[in-house]
Amino acid sequence: MAKMEIRLAGSGGQGVILATIILAEAAIIAGKNTAQSQSYGPEARGGMCKAEVIVSDEQIGFTKVTKPTFLLALTQASFDKFGSAAGEDCVIMADSSLNVPDNFKSKKIYLLPILETAKVEVGKAFTANIVAVAAINRVLNLVSFDALEKAVFMHIPKGTEEINRKALLAGDKLAQNI
Amino acid sequence: MPSELILKYMREEHLPHIWCPGCGHGILMRNVAQAIKNLGIDQEKVCLVSGIGCASRAAGYMDFQTMHTTHGRAIAYATGVKMARPDLEVIVIAGDGDCAAIGGNHLIHAARRNIGITVIVFNNDIYGMTGGQYSPTTPHGEFGTTAPYGNIDRPFDIAVLAAGAGASYVAKGTTYHAQQTIKLIENGIKHKGFSLIDCAGICPTYYGRKNKKGGAVEMMRYQRDNTITVEQAAKMTREEKEGKLILGKIAENDFPEFSDEYQKIIDRLKEGK
């Protein structure tokens, strides 16, 4: 597997940090190397929030993402900031509510109704990060669904397994249709 | 020939002490030893912690496990000692500057936590070790080398401060009233939570001379003639209490003690709850 540099961006409170931690945990379960880091301070609580995870079969030296191979943007502000900075080879996943300019240069961009799926299909808006994690996993073919589910369950409050499984399945399905 | 108390509880080879002739600290130090003796506490189990200043030198003279630490921080050091070794009887001796100025933050927070240590303040209203500067307890209008035109600060009442911060046993003693003060120190040590005994000291060399209070004898006489009990003070106006020293218990409560409360957490986790 080639080294993947994954960047997740959104607004504070959408759970993008937890999403990268879950992806990192899943990578460990699948026996891969990983390095996860995130933005800190007030921006992690309310403003624009960015978190990153590197997944590789090789040892990881530099721990920060320099050239993302994948970007998730859940808000317009985060798309505008990080989308334009991403290289043409970067796979981009954005919420379908976002406005993507016609001249936007990217080989692969997927617009998925992540926020709406969480709100309507799963029934809880706060599960958007879990919906996203499952979609990302499907698109990047990172780990097995079981490994991902195990990772999710390690990082959610006890008693919320059912709703999170529902979110995982919904996210997985979203990306299947691509 | 030194008394039995001195032989047993003082490090004779380190005496005489460095305190000036007429200083009240020797009497207060003896009171602490007497209180420990009266309570029959095993000498090895007493850990005496002090900071920096005249009062803090007591740690070197008293024959217990002693820690002479940094300026103002004795209570914080003592907190670590008590948490790590709740079996030890942890006593802090501090001066007024050490305890209420540089160490004021540690004082109020240890009181708030109600950790089971006993603080005995040798409160002589002045920085003696550095040569007579005004302290947080120097009365308004009095003089020090850094208050050559009279002190415009308002003083702390350390005992009331500690009680307000949540200390569960607080008392005031004096140098002159040795017997009563020994009893108050005993009660403070016996008390489970944070206790503080604020002892009015006398510093004839700096405070006395700067403020024309006379020598040691005159200053002791002043304490004798101007001390009122807590009960008497309760019936007096602020003006009437001006210049008076108060003797007795200021506060006593059975608030939960900090290291006990922590032990409950450890026990609960052990039981898998």
Added chain:
Amino acid sequence: MKNKVLMQGNEAVVEGAIKAGMRFFAGYPITPSTEVAEHSALRLPQVGGHFIQMEDEIASMAAVIGASAVGTKSMTATSGPGFSLKQENIGYACITEIPCLIVDVQRSGPSTGLPTSPSQGDVMQARWGTHGDHSIIAIAPSSVAECYHLAIRAFNLAEKYRTPVIFLMDEIVGHLREGIEIDDEAEVEIIERKMKQRPDTLHLPYHVCDGDDVPRFHLTGYDIRYNITGLVHGADGFPSNSNEVADKLITRLMKKIENNVDDIVEVEEKYCEDADTVIVCYGGTARSVMSAVEELRAKGEKVGYFRPITVWPFPEKQLKKLSERVKNIVVAEHNYGQILLEVQRIVKDCKIGFVGKVDGTVITPSEIIKAVEEVK
């Protein structure tokens, strides 16, 4: 059981410390070290230890020394501003020779600086932060796994040499989450402080036995009563104004570390055998260097790196030896050039390049490659 888990550097240092026997932590919240306190608060009561959040950084340091003085392995954690506040009491631990671990997750400064940004600006503060001549040990981990393993080593050194040890982390490593393999049943060497055995020296807390570098401990509360003071003291532990006693004490405090650098100092050298250019780096910066060196090697360039794991005492002997066979040395660190001063002092016949950063961002591998190309 061998178990690979995802862990943050700030958590791993606590796990390592607990493995080493740390049972007391006093701290105060400060970014980016706060997770060290949070994880200690969670974990210590589970193993019968104690956590306390003190009223300030000064008090935390004091409480840690108090707890260690009566026999409990103790630790605190902080960042730049808090590290400055702890310095006076670190000096007390130096002169009273009370072992303890001070974790400093460095951040940009001076003053409040950039609280969440990486920096290595405390390197000299770690060495000389407290006043007066003293020796110190400082260790800089470069990965989450090292946060765990070096925490154990740091405690071992603290106990063995009766000294405060600075665990010099940075935001890069502190906030990094990586996989770490922890083997619960693995035999790990844990060094405990040497206790007094000879009854004739029991009453002399600072007596140093023949063949020892440091005095042996006595557990408070039993048999004897002794004095500890931050004043210059003789073997009996009591203050002394003797110039001879002062000289003897301060000299021993310096020598106990200096004379044992071979035991204390640890260095990682990679690709140095045939290298013409070597990059000196430590802590989180080493991660950028590792990537840069791999990239350069792939291009056939003879570049290696020299990584002091023990930053203080600085691996002088090792660097001197290495500098005799390489042409260029590049120092990479997140400051304006602190270890650079050490390198300039030690290295005589090499061209010295430097890549430093103080804007709060991380030095990238390409910036290191550029610095290597410039020095060549």
